[in-house]
Amino acid sequence: MTGYDPSQHFWAKIGDDRESWHPLVAHSADVAAVFELLLRRTQLGQRLGLLLGRDLSGAALHRLCALAVYHDAGKAYPGFQRREDGHQAVMVQSAGELAEHLRYGQTIHQWFENDWEWTLATWGHHGEPTPDDPTGIAGKWTPSSKEKVREVAGWASGWYPKAEGDADPISGKRAQHLFIGILTLADWIASDERFFPFRSWHPWETPRDLTVPSLAREVARERAEHALEEVGLFSSSDVSTSFEDILEGDYGPYGVQSAMKKFSAEEEGSLLVLESPTGSGKTEGQYARFAQLLSKGLVDSLYFAVPTRSASKELQDRLVRIVERTFEDPPRVSLAAPGHLRIDDIEGESSGRWKVDWAEDIGAEGWASERSKLYTSSAVAVGTVDQALLAVLKNRHAHMRRAGLSRSLLVVDEVHASDAYMTELLGQVLEAHLEAGGHAVLMSATLGSAARARYTGEEEPSFEAAVGEDYPRITPLADSPDEPAEPSFEADVDKQVSIEEKGWIRRPDAIARRAESAAESGAKVLVIRNSVKQAQKTYDALDKSVSFRAGGVPVPHHSRFCAADRRVMDNRIEEVFNKSRPAEGRVCVATQTVEQSLDIDADYLITDLCPIDVLLQRIGRLHRHEHDRDRKRPPGYGEAQCLVATPSARDLTARIDEDGSAYAGPGLGTVYQDLRVIEKTWQSLRSRSAITIPEHNRRLIEEATHPTRLEEVEAIDEKWKAHGDSVRRSVRALTQRAGDNVIDFEKSYSFDEGNGSNIFPDRRIRTRTGLESIEVELPRRVTTPLGQSTKMVSLSPYLFDDPEQISFNSPVASEATQRGEEFRFQFDGKRFKYAQKGIHR
The missing domain is CATH 3.40.50.300 (P-loop containing nucleotide triphosphate hydrolases)
Known part of the structure; x- marks a missing residue:
């Protein structure tokens, strides 16, 4: 491949020197090849197929893959090729002008029940719906750029000929949302130069001219296979389900652990609510459930959601040991907690934008741990419940998070009902997860019957009935066909x-x-x-x-x-x-x-x-x-x-x-x-x-x-009645706020003023109520009272007189002074001391 010649080629990726570049045809092939493999070789094909109500093969598979080829057609716009304009909104504005070249009203119209919605979704692959933002582009498409758009349509039909076959049109709003999550994930992988380099070649590749569609397609398939293998998205079902391997030491399984194996697995998805005392072995029981589902090909991965970052670190250490005992070729275990870079016992350190230096040479196996948006695409991950909740909130890349999560057994530890906002968000996550055939387990030592009923769909029992229920116990969904005769089990220790x-x-x-x-x-x-x-x-x-x-x-x-x-x-x-x-x-x-x-x-x-x-x-x-x-x-x-x-x-x-x-x-x-x-x-x-x-x-x-x-x-008395009313008002407000912040999967994935429920706001939506801590950067490294070196501190908003007025735009301390074992710093006009009892004013 020679240097970029704008008169001959259109680029999709290009370096500042214009010598390192990647042709539009090659990137289109790359994304489509990764997307196709995600559907063929991971649970994502099963999940999307269930939402579409059909087997994802033949014409349906080829139509979705062909649509993936179209995802960057806007890069043919002259303004983008000159690196002056973006490429997504360009397509929204130019659709009418380019209809003939995109073959609207002919092929794509026959493939989808609402081809415009699906095409809009395709162009919204940067993490949120594409705005219909007029940019004055009418009439600025040149003949050569329009011809390139026609070529994109030709690549799609040439690479995926079965799309033209006789089949019912693809439809489904909920499927559309999962589709864009999978496409976004494919685009992230196919844009990673570790797997899809611009001009260099992997040792196992034969150099080929990537401006030739057939060769670009050939190389894309090879690289996609290699990439998904390297990042761990192809899971191995060769896992031991024996408690002899799952448990550490010479111990037999506890009651809770044995009870989990009484529940078989359904392809349409499952939810189990486990109520058992603290210390009864719930973690190992859920791992046994994961091994059972993985061995049957019903999940690809495990996401273990816990309440706090510190809890995720401790649990990750335990799961690393379990994974090593149960797999011949153990997958990596990611710590899915922002602020930490860790897989297994290997620490990483950020070394610039998009770069992480790992303490050991682990190749691409740290890929899903390097960006919080990719945490849910890990083979095994332990992280906060927040990362799961982000899969349904109107924040950028929520759909990609959801796509990764849908492959997993989702285990949520320490579920409770005291936070109405998080309870509503978790309910929305479970609804989306289960409707696509996902599997989940909720664990709690202390869940009341009314709270449990909200998750399982069972009728809320009376007080007398509730206190008579067995404890410990496992409760499936109310309409589950697979409830065992003995859902309860004996506790091992009183x-x-x-x-x-x-x-x-x-x-x-x-x-x-x-x-x-x-x-x-x-x-x-x-x-x-x-x-x-x-x-x-x-x-x-x-x-x-x-x-x-x-x-x-x-x-x-x-x-x-x-x-x-x-x-x-x-x-x-x-x-x-x-x-x-x-x-x-x-x-x-x-x-x-x-x-x-x-x-x-x-x-x-x-x-x-x-x-x-x-x-x-x-x-x-x-x-x-x-x-x-x-x-x-x-x-x-x-x-x-x-x-x-x-x-x-x-x-x-x-x-x-x-x-x-x-x-x-x-x-x-x-x-x-x-x-x-x-x-x-x-x-x-x-x-x-x-x-x-x-x-x-x-x-x-x-x-x-x-x-x-x-x-x-x-x-x-009246005071208690007033307090009850106050609590109910707060619960209603928090539930309503959660509902307003959640993506409406019943509506299309598009930026439409008439469909305002799915417009993503400019602000970041939080997963918890209350004010968040502020991560503040110090002007220099200091030594903490515990002897650790740090340049970052976390400040509680309650350290400020008016936490609502804190500026998040420049969270940098103005000074930091070391004084023996403690240090002092100034931020937002306030002075703080970090001593042995922590940070205080």
Whole structure:
């Protein structure tokens, strides 16, 4: 191939020197070849075929592939060839002028029920619908550029001749949305020079002239096969489903793990809701489900969604070991958490736009880990639930995320119903996933029956029926044809926990003294406060000689540490609060950062009053490894004990305002907004001196969350009624906001003012309510109190007087000064200190 000659060739990709370039015909062939293989060789063909209501072969397959050839036809526009204009909106504006050359009204019109919608979708392959934005291009198409568009149509019909065959027109709005996700994924792969270089050749290739359509097609097929193999999109079904391989050590499967194998798999998709106590082996049970589905060719991949980034890191380490035991040729396990570059135990570092330097030479296997938009295309990924929720929000590349996710068994850990916004988003994700034949599992230790019914479609049970349900249990979709005769199973270990109540929620000194006393007896003590402020106050009051240490220094465990320090803290707490723990007593003062997914085992727990589902999660960190017969507890802590710090006054209504809003203490009314649930939780605890896990789980959860029980609270007086009304207004508003932010898959994928529901806004839509932390870049590298080097810190919006006014346009600190083990910096006119207890003003 010679240098680019504008009089002879049209380019699709070109370097600044105009010597490195890629012909339009070659790129069109590349994208179509990758798209075709994605449909033929991955679950995407099955998923799209189910939405289309037909087998994706013959004429239907060729028509969709031919449409993929058209995706960059706008690059023939003279303004694009001069690198002056874009190429997507050009096609929208020029369709009438180019109708003859695109063969509208002849071929494509016969292929699709609404050919204009499908063509618009094709041109919207850059992550969002293409705007109908007039650019004054009428009459600017030259004869040669129009002829090139005619050639594109010729390439499509020449490469995919079966498209002209006799078949019903392709239709379906929902299928259209998945189609554009697959096409966008194909375009991303085919635009990667590692697989589709401009002028160089892979060692296994014979140089050919890529301006010749037949040769361009030939090379594209070879490169597409190689690319999908290299990035791991071709999955191996050769996986062991035996628990001898899945489980580590000489252990038999727990009840939950064996129960998962009672459920077979349907090609039309499946949803299972698993309710089981913390520490009962749910993770390995879900991996067994994945292995079962993969071996039967019903999924290609696994996406394990967890609540927090720290939880995803811990779980990734576990899954790496499981994957190595169950595969002959193990796929890579990606950590799908923005801010981290990691596959297996290999770390990466960004080295410029679109470039990542990996600690080891891993070729292209880190491809899906290098961009958050590609996380869901990993073979095995562990990440936050946010990455799954982004698959349905009106943000750029949502459709590509959804395409990747649709191939996977989607496992969502620690599902709860306390956040109406995220609950609605997850419901939308599951609907899209299941309708295309996807498979999903929702896991929870603490899901109420009303919340479960929203996911499974079952009738919401009465309170009496709900408390009589088995626990633990697995519940499939209400209309599932494959419900086993015994959906419940026995828990492997019962744990009795004595409950002590103290009015200390505003007494960090009293909490610290009790924790110190337990630590002096050799106990590993976990103190979980509802807010960072209270955690820091408790840490200040604590004798540092018994404090949990990370990086050699005493620290609390909460969210206001940088990512590097959080990794050190998470690793250390699992060492100190686990099987091979050091002998001396320790106190870790923490927030919600430790209540889920971290594998920690405390001898004694002190916790603020919180909703019952959260409380049971926290209790799950207490005597977690009771099945370990070699575990030696310190004197006085052989039985599980939990102290619950409550408000000093029993009446929660004292701080309920006339409008129903409330604040009853740290986190009560703010972090946990529904005081009705807090009231019922408090009542349940006061009626018991001890609880047995999991025997009492079902009753405890229903007593505090069942709608009829919450109605009882509202009947007490007008203040409670006003608060209930306030909660319902908030839930309706959050649910409505979520609905407004979700892509409407019943409407076409197009930019149409008359179809405004699918216009993507300029702002980025978030996956969670509340204000997000701000990632701030420091002007130079500093050393953290834990000895880590960093140039980035994460600032909570609650560190600012008016967080709504924070500028996100230039998140760079104006100065950073190292002072011994701590450092100080200035951002947005405010001064901050990063010390052993985290970041604070």
